[in-house]
Amino acid sequence: MHIESLYRYPVKGLSPETLNGAHLAPGRCLPWDRAFALAQGDAAFDPENPAWVQKSHFMCLARNAKIANLKSCFDDAARRLVVTAPEGQRLEADPFTPAGQDALTAFLTRYLGAEARYGANGKAPRFHHFPNHSFCDHKTQVISLIGRGSLAALEAAAGATRDKRRFRANIYIENIEPWAEFAWMGRHIRVGETVLEVQEPIDRCAATSVNPDTAERDANPVKELQQHFGHIELGVFAAVVQGGEIRPGDEIALLG
Known part of the structure; x- marks a missing residue:
């Protein structure tokens, strides 16, 4: 498994920015994410x-x-x-x-x-x-990760492409089986130089219905997840416990 792509979202709700790398600090979100x-x-x-x-x-x-x-x-x-x-x-x-x-x-x-x-x-x-404050959807500062395998499973079930930008994750993971990240709850993963503790799955909301290119509500991933998989979760939240550099291409490994 490795990082396929890395994003931050400086203004809550507005467009993503692709990153070539980032420095993560313990207990903090990705720098300038939802700042x-x-x-x-x-x-x-x-x-x-x-x-x-x-x-x-x-x-x-x-x-x-x-x-x-x-x-x-x-x-x-x-x-x-x-x-x-x-x-x-x-x-x-x-x-x-x-x-x-x-x-x-x-x-x-x-x-x-x-x-x-x-x-x-x-x-x-x-x-x-506000310095050191993030307007993220989680009550504490976390990193969001989505396995491309899980997204591919949703697309296959829906019979349509679902642009990854609908889900606004920080890290997209390549070479991972569908839903494998859900087995990481409470465990640690090494991402590049960092160590993250996976805390909980991400419940999806109406934001995912919005097409990032047209601003039209032209799909319903929440309904699709519930209908085909019995839940509304895609991706996981993880807290940084050991800081360091991460960049696209970095390996991701489950520890312990």
Whole structure:
């Protein structure tokens, strides 16, 4: 088994970025993964205490399919985030400064249109970043992995291609049997220089129905998983217990 491809998703819900490598740290997610998010105005999210809340409190694919048409690019060295709309509108901003966050808030809120939600007293959506915080779907910072064998099994059962980008994993694993990763629960795997503890399978949601190229809801992988396999799980979450470098092509081995 080895890493087929490696991705991060700097802005929650927006486009993936392919990586040639990454440095993982114990207890942390992949660097800059879900580092930014647009909280809806009615979100139960406290910027003074940025704790985990469910994805529905943010701009997300599960509720806002149209955002699949936004293309984002984050340059962490230059501290710049670029977001481009399908009609060509483009914003480049510093996502770490109040001015940059204001600009990103306005751009994304305009794009959402009627899907932008407002809270009590007209509280508006707000773009956020907090050092060392990740707006991931898990209550703790983890790495998500999907075996290409499991995805191939789903495609065969559905009788159709299911683009891997629908599932928004960090690591895709090549040369692995279907559903083999589900046998790793509570065990450790070596990935490149790192060691991860596999914690739980990933329940899939309505975000997977969105075509990453067209932003149309043109498939139902959740229903397909339930119908053909009796569950709605694809991929696993794992915590980093020993840090180091990982890159595409690195071997993956089950320990112990």
